[in-house]
Amino acid sequence: MSFDKLQAPPFRELLWRGFFSENPVFRLALSLCPAVAVTNSVKNGLMMGLAVWAVQVLSSLTIAIFRNFIHDKVRIPIYTIVIAVWVTAMDMTLAALAPKIYSEIGLYIKLIVAFAIIISRLELFASKFPLIPSVLDGFSMGLGFLFAMVLIGAIREVLGNGTIWGVTLIEVRPILFLVLPAGGFFTIGLLMAALNWVEKGRHV
Amino acid sequence: MKEKSPITAKEMWRITLNLTLVCFSAALILGVVFNLTEPKKRSQIAANEKTLIQKLLNLDEKAKILEVRRYLGPGQPPTIGYLLSDELRQYNLDGKFLKKWDLPEVFQKAPTQERDEWVEKEFPESHFVGRFFAAQNPDGTLTGYVTEGSQYGFKSLIRFFVALSQNFQIRGVEVISHEEDPGLGDEITKPAFKNQFLGIRLEDLQTLKLTKGPKPEEVAPEKEKQIYAVTGATISSQALVDGVKQAVWHLERRLNVVR
Amino acid sequence: MELTSIAIWGLAVFTLLGIFFGFALAATARRFYVVVNPNIEKIHRWLPSANCGACGFAGCQAYAEAVVEHQEVPSNLCIPGGKETAEIVAELAGKAPGLVEDRVALLRCHGTTAYVKTQANYLGIQTCAAASLVFGGPRACKNGCLGLADCVRACPFDAMRIGRFGIVEIDAEKCTGCGLCIPACPKKILELYPRLHRIELSCVAREKASAVRAKCLVGCTTCLKCINVCPAKALSFDDVTIHIDHQACITYGPTCGEACVDICPTFVLHRLKQLPLPEERAHPVEGETTKGMAI
Numbered sequence: 001m002s003f004d005k006l007q008a009p010p011f012r013e014l015l016w017r018g019f020f021s022e023n024p025v026f027r028l029a030l031s032l033c034p035a036v037a038v039t040n041s042v043k044n045g046l047m048m049g050l051a052v053w054a055v056q057v058l059s060s061l062t063i064a065i066f067r068n069f070i071h072d073k074v075r076i077p078i079y080t081i082v083i084a085v086w087v088t089a090m091d092m093t094l095a096a097l098a099p100k101i102y103s104e105i106g107l108y109i110k111l112i113v114a115f116a117i118i119i120s121r122l123e124l125f126a127s128k129f130p131l132i133p134s135v136l137d138g139f140s141m142g143l144g145f146l147f148a149m150v151l152i153g154a155i156r157e158v159l160g161n162g163t164i165w166g167v168t169l170i171e172v173r174p175i176l177f178l179v180l181p182a183g184g185f186f187t188i189g190l191l192m193a194a195l196n197w198v199e200k201g202r203h204v
Numbered sequence: 205m206k207e208k209s210p211i212t213a214k215e216m217w218r219i220t221l222n223l224t225l226v227c228f229s230a231a232l233i234l235g236v237v238f239n240l241t242e243p244k245k246r247s248q249i250a251a252n253e254k255t256l257i258q259k260l261l262n263l264d265e266k267a268k269i270l271e272v273r274r275y276l277g278p279g280q281p282p283t284i285g286y287l288l289s290d291e292l293r294q295y296n297l298d299g300k301f302l303k304k305w306d307l308p309e310v311f312q313k314a315p316t317q318e319r320d321e322w323v324e325k326e327f328p329e330s331h332f333v334g335r336f337f338a339a340q341n342p343d344g345t346l347t348g349y350v351t352e353g354s355q356y357g358f359k360s361l362i363r364f365f366v367a368l369s370q371n372f373q374i375r376g377v378e379v380i381s382h383e384e385d386p387g388l389g390d391e392i393t394k395p396a397f398k399n400q401f402l403g404i405r406l407e408d409l410q411t412l413k414l415t416k417g418p419k420p421e422e423v424a425p426e427k428e429k430q431i432y433a434v435t436g437a438t439i440s441s442q443a444l445v446d447g448v449k450q451a452v453w454h455l456e457r458r459l460n461v462v463r
Numbered sequence: 464m465e466l467t468s469i470a471i472w473g474l475a476v477f478t479l480l481g482i483f484f485g486f487a488l489a490a491t492a493r494r495f496y497v498v499v500n501p502n503i504e505k506i507h508r509w510l511p512s513a514n515c516g517a518c519g520f521a522g523c524q525a526y527a528e529a530v531v532e533h534q535e536v537p538s539n540l541c542i543p544g545g546k547e548t549a550e551i552v553a554e555l556a557g558k559a560p561g562l563v564e565d566r567v568a569l570l571r572c573h574g575t576t577a578y579v580k581t582q583a584n585y586l587g588i589q590t591c592a593a594a595s596l597v598f599g600g601p602r603a604c605k606n607g608c609l610g611l612a613d614c615v616r617a618c619p620f621d622a623m624r625i626g627r628f629g630i631v632e633i634d635a636e637k638c639t640g641c642g643l644c645i646p647a648c649p650k651k652i653l654e655l656y657p658r659l660h661r662i663e664l665s666c667v668a669r670e671k672a673s674a675v676r677a678k679c680l681v682g683c684t685t686c687l688k689c690i691n692v693c694p695a696k697a698l699s700f701d702d703v704t705i706h707i708d709h710q711a712c713i714t715y716g717p718t719c720g721e722a723c724v725d726i727c728p729t730f731v732l733h734r735l736k737q738l739p740l741p742e743e744r745a746h747p748v749e750g751e752t753t754k755g756m757a758i
Contacts, residue, residue, distance in 0.1 A: 030515055070226075073489065074488055077223060088234055088237075089237045092238060093241055099245075116513040116514075120512060120513035120543050123511050124548065216490065216493055221485070223481050225481075227477045228477065230477060231474040231476075231477035235474050239470050
């Protein structure tokens with residue numbers, strides 16, 4: 001069977017695809033729920049993105065190390081437990097060591113347990129490839145998610161609220177609709193269209 | 205013909221063992237992390253409470269904050285224990301002094317948590333029921349009190365601090381935790397609502413009412429103090445008003461007992 | 464100490480849960496074992512388990528079943544899985560690896576009624592197959608499109624039609640790259656291109672330059688200028704016709720500025736959707752550059 005000797009993609013491609021060609025939000029359209037719910041400002045988007053990034057890398061690392069130990073029949077529960085352990089540990093650590101940051105993102109951290117992007121990277125990649133490519137894959141996917149969250153947050157905050165990072169740019173609120181949940185879907189849709197256009201525009 | 209399952213008994217044990225081991229190590233990691241972080245988290249909370257009290261009573265760094273903890277003792281009828289900085293006093297329900305124990309030297313200056321553990325060890329059947337704080341100037345005069353209260357709101361318990369000056373005038377109300385709806389009950393934490401309590405005296409509390417609708421003072425001036433409810437959150441507003449009343453009355457009674 | 468006891472309590476509860484659920488899952492897997500096509504299981508193992516539904520099926524399990532049991536379900540529907548998963552699924556499901564690539568049919572002829580000379584008047588049965596039996600068809604070029612719509616009738620997706628200029632036009636949006644039109648064409652001038660491609664060669668170029676010049680204004684004279692100018696070495700000549708290596712062309716990217724298109728003297732090599740149309744070429748000026756001829 002060909003996948004016994006499955007080759008991990010080269011590192012450069014690994015790093016690039018999470019960011020652009022397989023961006024979790026714009027390309028794979030996974031984890032759209034938090035992308036809509038949380039990104040009404042840059043700050044929220046950044047905090048959530050950072051938390052997901054950390055959990056993604058750590059979970060990929062764990063699963064890649066123990067991938068030969070995990071039994072096939074119970075692999076999904078085990079992925080969930082691993083993610084939950086990292087999320088809870090991060091929650092506790094942040095609460096104790098960085099209470100200021102925790103008061104900002106504590107609300108979102110617990111949500112990460114159920115993110116589709118993390119579990120799908122574990123199932124697709126970390127459970128099949130060695131340590132280093134898996135960590136790189138987690139790194140780039142998390143970074144891509146972070147990038148998407150910040151981008152959506154920035155667009156919605158500037159256009160919907162007239163501010164960026166809480167600093168007022170313009171007094172009026174140009175498109176108030178964009179800070180509402182429905183506006184999140186519109187922003188993501190338009191960004192997806194723009195990315196598709198950038199990639200395929202020359203040929204179509 | 206039923207096909208024989210390829211999962212043998214041995215395989216079953218492997219699956220069980222696999223999941224059990226993962227669960228065990230997960231719990232182990234979390235337990236260790238919990239043990240490492242929880243004391244820090246608690247001291248964080250204590251520090252936050254301290255700064256909050258300092259803010260509410262407008263204290264400077266030199267002022268001392270004394271914490272008085274109440275314990276419910278066993279027995280029928282039960283007794284009330286007050287843990288002061290250097291002793292634990294026992295009263296009956298009518299406020300009659302029964303007995304006192306001196307705290308060991310080491311615990312007199314120790315943080316609250318350790319003193320609490322001392323009570324737990326010495327009197328395992330009593331349990332903690334509430335607390336209040338008294339602020340003391342370096343020269344020993346009391347400048348104000350902060351009491352912790354709680355009241356059921358629309359959804360769950362609303363926990364709050366009420367700060368009082370020496371002559372029982374409200375200096376501030378701060379909601380510590382609540383689960384009211386964002387945008388509705390949530391508004392009780394906003395200055396617009398909670399600042400209405402400022403300056404209310406002990407004797408005003410008897411007639412303190414929650415009002416809905418436009419400002420009645422403009423229509424017909426009244427003697428009674430009024431708190432304007434948050435629109436759409438009458439239950440949460442009422443809960444906080446009731447809670448503040450109860451907390452202040454209880455504090456007054458308890459201070460008279462302990463003094 | 465209080466904290467330790469909380470931690471130990473959590474450890475005990477969690478371990479018990481692990482034993483309970485581990486045993487329950489193992490027992491369920493054993494007791495309710497259903498014989499399925501082992502390939503379904505294997506494919507499911509290689510899908511992301513995110514159950515996102517992007518493939519159009521109700522979750523990964525449903526897609527795994529569909530791709531094994533139905534021949535028409537393509538193996539590259541899993542969007543989160545990407546290329547690697549598509550290849551593995553194709554192999555496990557026994558689907559041709561070629562299906563992984565998204566293709567589109569292309570007519571390699573631009574000999575419209577305005578460009579190509581007509582040799583005879585054909586009044587027989589109006590199909591390409593019949594017309595090509597009579598001296599290779601009514602047109603002077605024996606390798607060009609006859610415009611009698613055999614391929615249009617073969618297309619199940621309504622993606623082909625006979626256009627205004629008497630030859631086949633293909634709607635790339637509707638074309639699924641199924642390839643049913645290819646055997647339908649007696650002239651063998653339909654070809655599957657990768658859907659992502661940058662240049663098209665609208666002539667099969669099977670004849671000598673002099674013969675082509677005599678018959679058609681838009682025929683490839685195999686001057687081979689394009690082969691020499693291409694920096695990606697994506698074009699090649701096998702002594703009969705010119706081949707395009709689309710992979711190499713796409714990989715090299717747009718920095719070449721489509722030098723081959725600019726140098727082609729007969730407009731047969733062109734960018735996408737930039738076929739020279741007859742109106743534009745109504746009064747060709749001698750020595751005019753190729754630029755500006757495109758729409």
